[in-house]
Amino acid sequence: MDPVLVTGATGTVGGSVVRQLVAAGVRVRALTRDPASARLPAGVEVVGGTFTEPSSLVPALRGVRRVHLVSMAGDGPQVAETLARAGVERVTHLGHDDPSKVDDDPFESWHRQFRKAIEASGMEWTHLFPGEFMANTREWAASVREEGVVRAPFGDWTTALVHEDDIAAIAVRALLEDGHAGRTYRPTGPEPVARRDAVRLIGEALGRPVRFEELTPDQAREHWRGVYPPEVVEWFLEIGGQGGDLGWVSPDVERVLGRPGLTFARWARDHAAEFA
Numbered sequence: 001m002d003p004v005l006v007t008g009a010t011g012t013v014g015g016s017v018v019r020q021l022v023a024a025g026v027r028v029r030a031l032t033r034d035p036a037s038a039r040l041p042a043g044v045e046v047v048g049g050t051f052t053e054p055s056s057l058v059p060a061l062r063g064v065r066r067v068h069l070v071s072m073a074g075d076g077p078q079v080a081e082t083l084a085r086a087g088v089e090r091v092t093h094l095g096h097d098d099p100s101k102v103d104d105d106p107f108e109s110w111h112r113q114f115r116k117a118i119e120a121s122g123m124e125w126t127h128l129f130p131g132e133f134m135a136n137t138r139e140w141a142a143s144v145r146e147e148g149v150v151r152a153p154f155g156d157w158t159t160a161l162v163h164e165d166d167i168a169a170i171a172v173r174a175l176l177e178d179g180h181a182g183r184t185y186r187p188t189g190p191e192p193v194a195r196r197d198a199v200r201l202i203g204e205a206l207g208r209p210v211r212f213e214e215l216t217p218d219q220a221r222e223h224w225r226g227v228y229p230p231e232v233v234e235w236f237l238e239i240g241g242q243g244g245d246l247g248w249v250s251p252d253v254e255r256v257l258g259r260p261g262l263t264f265a266r267w268a269r270d271h272a273a274e275f276a
């Protein structure tokens, strides 16, 4: 069987795509910018390459017809063209799309370039534009481990956080089955989760309470200084101040996988060791 190339294979969703393909008995080739430090399951072929130099992708594409593509800053149009020219027929594209934003919005522009280039490439495509990842709460792991506390703004911020395994499971279906071409899936979790409840559920998974200390926007600016670029911090504070999307739940996980999405309580148990 021809190998499936997984980009972002060292990342949250890509890592799960790799594990699920391996479990399904599929040959997997993984792309990373740093093959020496990538830790991937036995049997996975690891190949170097970067989207910022699309020609560097050519060795990874040899003999490949299906690709899981994560959009990261890079030359989207050149990346899509390189894939199509190498003979790739089917792409699952993990990215982000906010139709309310203009094309040159700094957080949209490169995502949008990837999306448009993929759609124009002639390859079969399936977009995955998920809601907020449960895995983003890993940001809290150090303070939970060291002090039993989470410090964050907007305790009432509520979104239907999504488990990376559900996003990856949809990608795997779209890579291996027909019937997903030209579809855009927007997977979310099965239920709205407020920030302060996510903290409580991490405590329950650990078997000890975890405190939530709500930061004011100014305290959050200080807390995130040096962790995220200033414009990203301001973006977080802007969307946080709007209260989140109030927990909109997408039907896509259940529709594609035929079962409800995995809950945050389940995610917290799956990842408890990282917080312990």
Ligand SMILES: NC(=O)c1ccc[n+]([C@@H]2O[C@H](COP(=O)([O-])OP(=O)(O)OC[C@H]3O[C@@H](n4cnc5c(N)ncnc54)[C@H](OP(=O)(O)O)[C@@H]3O)[C@@H](O)[C@H]2O)c1
Pocket: 007, 008, 009, 010, 011, 012, 013, 014, 031, 032, 033, 034, 038, 049, 050, 051, 052, 070, 071, 072, 073, 074, 094, 095, 096, 129, 130, 131, 132, 133, 136
């Ligand atoms: N986090 C969220 O809540 C959220 C929500 C909706 C959509 N998304 C989208 O989901 C995608 C994944 O985001 P994430 O934050 O979870 O990242 P991630 O997948 O955990 O990590 C990024 C991955 O991209 C690879 N990568 C980075 N730059 C690259 C480049 N120039 N060329 C090739 N590969 C590169 C990295 O591989 P190496 O380091 O091994 O090279 C790494 O595996 C993004 O498109 C993001 O916008 C995220």
